[in-house]
Amino acid sequence: MTPISALRWLCGALVLCLLGLVGWLFWPAPTMAVPERQADTASPMAMTATIERGRYLSVLGNCQGCHSLPGQAPYAGGTPIATPYGTVFGPNLTPSAQGLGGWSAGDFWRALHHGQAPDGRWLNPAFPYTHTTHIGRDDSDSLFAYLQTLLPNETPNRPNEMRWPYNTQAALKVWRALYFTPGQPSAAVTVQANEIERGRQLVEGLAHCSACHTPRDRLGGLISAKALSGATMPNGWYAPSLLDPQEAGVQGWALNDVVHLLRDGKSGHHTAIGPMAEVVAQSLQHWNEADLHAVAHYLIALPRQSSAPPKQASQAVTNRALGQRVYEQHCATCHGDQGQGFLLADGRVAYPPLAGNRAVTLATPANLLRIVQEGGFGLPKAGHPHPFGMPPFQMTLDDNTMAALLTYIRESWGNTGTVVQPLDIHQLNNPHGR
Ligand code: HEC
Ligand code: HEC
Ligand code: HEC
Known part of the structure; x- marks a missing residue:
């Protein structure tokens, strides 16, 4: 091959790669196939239990916190979620035409497990589907059954206000390729079998504690190597390290003190404040004893790791x-x-x-x-x-x-x-x- 023809060949290959990349980016995403399951024809009593289970799961996941506005109907949506790339609004989850009215349990599972809407649209990861992906199909179906019992509300969804290019499906595609693997729902462990494992599943999964307490890189991907080591949130609050007893770590604490901290937002005489106060108010204070214990056991067993030493400030300026x-x-x-x-x-x-x-x-x-x-x-x-x-x-x-x-x-x-x-x-x- 002469140098010129080698160059031509190389250019051709490059153009093909580019075309391939652009094609991949803009090719509409196929809708993930999800199994539809037989509608639950079980007894009304079993149905009541499923709905109650779904209600409790929604408390563990604090779904309402991101899908309601204070003073408005629960789950009618419109909740602003700040991200470094713009604002995303939690949508209406009530069973109306504006919300999940036409959805099937399979559509709902697709959203929670794959982060995809029924029309194939990739959802924005401000919806912590990176965490809900870890819950099992039964739990997803229970959550759906519960949401379908809400009063339908016709509030239309508010379009997201993200900056270009973050508002494009192509950007979400890249983001997912970099950061998202659908969960392999682990067999739900019973609390008795393994409390620490159950605690880990809650913290990393439904309760998404790591969504705030784990640092993210510049594109908003969770840095798993630094899990739970403290992170600054887009709204300026700092979710302290759960590995460092100087910050939010509870290693060495008595179980009851940790449960008290989670359920009542009190540690010693410190009161949970800001976003953590909301997590306690909307979610943790309503958890059952067994789940609080599981998370407490998990937090106590986390490895200790001290955070970066504070910077040495000069003494001069402050009066x-x-x-x-x-x-x-x-x-x-x-x-x-x-x-x-x-x-x-x-x-x-x-x-x-x-x-x-x-x-x-x-x-x-x-x-x-x-x-x-x-x-x-x-x-x-x-x-x-x-x-x-x-x-x-x-x-x-x-x-x-x-x-x-x-x-x-x-x-x-x-x-x-x-x-x-x-x-x-x-x-x-x-x-x-x-
Ligand atoms: C941290 C905030 C947050 C939490 C917590 C949260 N969501 Fe969402 N959710 C969102 C946002 C924001 C969107 C919209 C994403 C988008 O527009 O791409 C969303 C989208 C959804 C959708 C897709 C709706 C649609 O119309 O496309 C479903 C279903 C959903 N959430 C269910 C849940 C459930 C169930 C829970 C609790 C287990 C939950 N969410 C917890 C923020 C949250
Ligand atoms: C009227 C009484 C009152 C005044 C005045 C007041 N605070 Fe507070 N402060 C409180 C209460 C009540 C809380 C608990 C709030 C909560 O739980 O959200 C609190 C919480 C705090 C906290 C968080 C403590 C923790 O454990 O999380 C700090 C820090 C703080 N205040 C500092 C200040 C400073 C600095 C000032 C003066 C500029 C001030 N406060 C003035 C009543 C007051
Ligand atoms: C929406 C973001 C957010 C979520 C979700 C969240 N946290 Fe926090 N957390 C914070 C912030 C911010 C603080 C610091 C404010 C404070 O000291 O109360 C904090 C503080 C804490 C503390 C230290 C409290 C103290 O008194 O020293 C612990 C422990 C903690 N979080 C555990 C958890 C656990 C467990 C979960 C999941 C069930 C969780 N957090 C979910 C943001 C969050």
Whole structure:
């Protein structure tokens, strides 16, 4: 072969490859074949049990949290989910023409297991089908049976607002090729047989704890080698490492303390805040004892791994006297002049202590900043319907004052957190460099 003809041959091969790639990208996805199963003609009693099982599974998976808006009909959709590439809206799951009205149990399984809509459209992985893919067909059918008993609601779905090219089916195709393998539903283990394995299935599967607590790469794929080691969420909150006892790890804890943390959102005197408070309120507080125990056993048995050492901050910029002044003016009435918080006579926490609180001294001050900016309410619970609240300080404090205040809290009363600079506040408020 002469050099020229070799070059021609190479160019030809390249063009063919390119054409092949483009063809693959834009070729409509075939709809995954799924077995339709015999409709359940069992007794009404068995049907009631299936629906109740489905309802409980929807609580484990917190389906409602992403498919409802506060104050609107449950499962009517419209829920905004922030991603680094734009906003996706949880669709209507009620049995109406706008929702899952015309769906079969097989269509539903295709969505949960393969991440594909009945018309062949690939779904956006903001829907954690990377996790629901691990649940079994029976559980999927139960969930579907339950959703079909909801009141039909005609709210139309809101189109997703993703930036190009992330809004294309071609992009989802590439993403799936890189990051998605449909689960091999493991035989559902009974709690008695193996609690830790059942806990792992919940954390990685239906309860999708890893969707928040596992870091993602630049394209939003979960980095499985760093599973559960802590991750910054698109909304700026940091889901701390479940491997590091300095962060959210519970290795070495008593089982009951972990169950208390999961069910009531309380650890020591720390209260779950932000997105974790929502997980507790919408999901964990309604779990049954056996599943709470399974997850607690799994979390306790996770390997310990310390997170990256906090960066060494320079000492110069932050004004400690200012921090103390602001704390005394705005915070001490509730959290105490020594950061000791305020407990009620029966031992319940009215205002959480900030001294010795690991949520306060995390390497990143992201969550500390968010709670001070946004304020919050403890969980409304039976017998305590009006929890104590904290006002938002978003408008009151500029970056400089905020940095001084957070530094003061992180360094006082025996706390050993790092200094927070005004630039840190600016960056945490503008995560995409805008
Ligand atoms: C973290 C948020 C989140 C959670 C939790 C979640 N979903 Fe979704 N779900 C979404 C989003 C967002 C979409 C839309 C994806 C898209 O538009 O491509 C979706 C889509 C779906 C669809 C496809 C609907 C359609 O019209 O195409 C089904 C079915 C579904 N979810 C069921 C469930 C069930 C069942 C659960 C609980 C086990 C659940 N989801 C939990 C966010 C979530
Ligand atoms: C009116 C009383 C009140 C004031 C004033 C107040 N807080 Fe709070 N704070 C609370 C309550 C109640 C909670 C628990 C909120 C929750 O569970 O969401 C809380 C939670 C917190 C937390 C999270 C603690 C944890 O364990 O997760 C931090 C940090 C915090 N406050 C800091 C501050 C700072 C800094 C100020 C002053 C700028 C302040 N608070 C002012 C009542 C108050
Ligand atoms: C929507 C995102 C999200 C999901 C889902 C989620 N977490 Fe979290 N989690 C967070 C954030 C953010 C924090 C930090 C806020 C805080 O300290 O309360 C946190 C904190 C924690 C903590 C530390 C609490 C403390 O008091 O020290 C534990 C333990 C934890 N999560 C376990 C879990 C488990 C188990 C699941 C699954 C059942 C789960 N999380 C699901 C976001 C999430």
